[in-house]
Amino acid sequence: MSTVTTAVNAAPTATTKTAKSTTPPLSARVAEQKKQIEAQQATIEMQRALIDTLGAVADSQAVQLAGQQARLATLEAQLIEMKQRLDTIESQASFPAWEDSLEARIRLVESATQKSPELPPDIVSAATSPGRSGSRAPMPPSSSAAVSERRWS
Secondary structure, three states, rough: HHHHHHHHHHHHHHHHHHHHHOOOOHHHHHHHHHHHHHHHHHHHHHHHHHHHHHHHHHHHHHHHEEEEEEHHHHHHHHHHHHHHHHHHHHHOOOHHHHHHHHHHHHHHHHHHHOOOOOOOOOOOOOOOOOOOOOOOOOOOOHHHHHHHHHHHH
16 A cells, blocks of 8 residues: 555645646746736726716716706797797687778778869869969958057068
């Protein structure tokens, strides 16, 4: 049994020697892990910067979104008001009968005022009165006639 035990004990030593010879020394492994840690820290810093940038963009977009929502609310309110005005105008559009008759009457009056009135032949107009020869007609005697005479003299 002693040969079996030696062979069993000898086997692990051979594997540990090969394992030690293929693995780098401890200082090299520590240096490699420091490089990996530094790379991870650089990646983390880049990720933080990206998150901050995206956060700023998201904040800016949130502000723009709030402004657009406010504008949309204003436009919707204007739309409702304009629809109400349109409904009012459309309801009034069903009453054009009195407007049409009024316009017809106005046209009739306008056309009548364009014509000069026809006078019967026996009426004397002011321009053809017999007393208008350029001098004034005598006034009947009264108290106002004396005042008027003073003015004309």
